[in-house]
Amino acid sequence: MPDQLPGVQPVPAGLTADDPREIGGYRLHARLGAGGMGVVYLAYTPGGRPIALKAVRAEFAEDPEFRERFAREVASARRIHGLFTAQVVDFGVDERTPWLATAYVPGPSLHEVVRRHGPLPVRTALLLVAGIAEALQVIHAAGVVHRDLKPANVLIAGDGPRVIDFGIAHAADSSALTGTGLRIGTAAFMAPEQALGHRVTPATDVFALGALVAYVAGGTPPFGPGPESTALYRVVHEHPDLSRIPAELRDLVAWCLAKQPQGRPTTAELIAYVHGHPAVGSRPEFTDGWLPRPVREEVGGPAPAPGPGEPGPASHAPTAMAATATAPAAPRPGGPAPRRGAPGGAVTAVTGGGAGRGVEGGEAFEEAGVG
Template sequence: MERIGAYAVERRLGEGGMGTVWLARSRGGRLLAVKVVRPELAADPGFRARFRGEVAAARSVGGFHTAQVVDADTEAAQPWLATAYVPGPTLAQLLAAEGPMGQDRLSALGAALAEALQAVHRCGLVHRDLKPGNIVMAADGPRVLDFGVARAMEDARLTATGTAFGTPGFLAPEQAEGLDVGPAADVFALGAVLVAAAGGSAFGGGTPVALVYRSVHHEADVSAVPEPLRPLVAACLDKAPERRPTTEQLLDRLGALAYGAEPAPATSYDLAPPRPRDPADGHAPSAGGYPPGPSGPAGGHPPHSGDPQAPRDTRGGAAAPGPYDTPGPYAPHSTPPPPAVVPAMPAYPPAARAAAAPPALPPSPYGPGAPIPPMGAAAGLPGAPEFLAMDRKNAVVLDPGGILLGTNGQVLSFPWPAVDVAWCEKGRGRGQVLVVALALRDGTLHTCEVGTRKPGELDAWIAQFDATLAYYSPEE
């Protein structure tokens, strides 16, 4: 029988961005999920160094709602990480089988996930890829997976492709732009997860590029969320990280809604938060990352302006876990709740909802979930390329539908038949600026400028723009 370290492999569970996940058994009979790194990542010394540090930090993550890291070998030919095996469907699978959650189940889910993220953040980690496919709905409540390798994977992908690690539709704006991320990025993803669990989609449907663009430039659609939760979820999806609630504030509000829990009293953690790690170990918080205390850079985030009952900054410990030892909000229902009726989004189409058969389920809670389709697949052109250049104010998108120019919040969309000539160039004398111009067949001219502070990104944008343009508008 094949072994990974001391563990006997029983079967393959799934495959994700980092590698393959195997179900294995210890010599004492305990089941583990062992994730083995892909050979190309294992050959990267930079990835190995990051992976080594992140695994060491992930070992310290506890809490009720995470899958505990129990073993790892970062020096093996193909490094691996073993976590406790948690049986159960993913949240994505549960929603496909049972339909959207009502207010009580949604509140309980949000409280459990906030508690899981709090445990991760207190160890100096940020998950960076919270989504329904990374949440296992176990018998005793939800568990969050894949928190131990997110930073190593993100840095590897940034190095390899220049794009942010994460899943479009759940990616915080600062993460999509390649900026420093902290715990607030996970709170943003939590808001998007709650919208999905309510039967909606925070940023509609379509291609990954379109979802990334909307997460930065469009307001989230929270209309599927029950009214009592809507202001809080909208606050989680605020574009500005400093205005999002903390996990402690979320626990106060969601715990009260789900279980009638009172805010927890102050704990020794609140009086003496953990000291940032030594920069020498490569994991010190960045300037835009972890706040100096559990409640944010200035001792707490301001309440969401649209919520008269905005979460309070009590600086308390985690709310008590729910009574999972009795049939609770996660127990299967014999009659699934009816799907929520979600109004169409004003600026872009909502995600398509299957009318008959549910979507295909991922093979395992430990796999990647529903895979992101190839570029252009959502528009019916498998493998068709897409282009995205974006800063905080402006954006340029090329996809199968045409060219989109976003300038200061105003979006203009031009289908390919309407475009006569399109070109791009470097802005003269203004730093790293991409200038895109379109001449339409009706004789009008439109331009857009996108800036970057990353060396080399401007040249990469120009090359990608020209290649994508050549695909859709080949020279005759």
């Protein structure tokens, strides 16, 4: 999407002549973004709530293997109902143009926030770790590995972060699609085992979270800018450059960026570490002061109102779902000492209702990295 002035919400682009006007019974209102896998549109539910509807590109829709994998990933995504994740609203995996609809939030992505406002304070970065780690717990408990956790895939709302696009990129990770040039993941935030084509695990996403925090707190990816091939080489063979991030975060980031998956913390250990960090204090919560003032003033604007004749779909009710929230583990004494063993499971508690104000924005399917 085009650059915006600081403090100004991204403005959805109008539909082009090539865009459909309706998908799955939902009337499309505007374009929110586009990338290698598809286009994201702003649409509305029958009751007027905004949604982000992601339509798969024709070249992927024509691939039977992609369709099968996309259906499996959507089925997994439907089981994910964390408070810091995108809520699936509806889907159409068998239609001519496969699509997935999630709730919408007008807040910017972390990539946009850092680009416009610079590195974020230590306390903000630590709270982001806790919120994103909780999102990853819910994602991993559903049997999904995100594979492309990066600043563009974390949206900022007034009450915390929202992780988007979990597991959907996995649908394109097949031999039938490798010849298209699509790389699953973003080099600057990719774990060594993923860069080498080895098996990915929840620890792969923890590595990406460490790289994300380094970017958020230091303003640049920990393995430096440059071509994708250079970043991949550094990820596999070199140590990260943590000189730009505050000293209070270096141990935590280095722990997440361990080359071997078994050396990284679990998501529960990350949450416990944040709760015990002196920069967070006695209230590790997403209260009014968790964001710097310029960012807080930018976050949380309302979605654009539908234009005349575009109140939402004439039919097609959204899928009803329960919601779950992850309970953090008890604080772990001693800080981030190296750990051996695969990450453990999540503890979940069922809560009532769906997502409150919406959790999806317009950067879905974007394949570009930062730096």
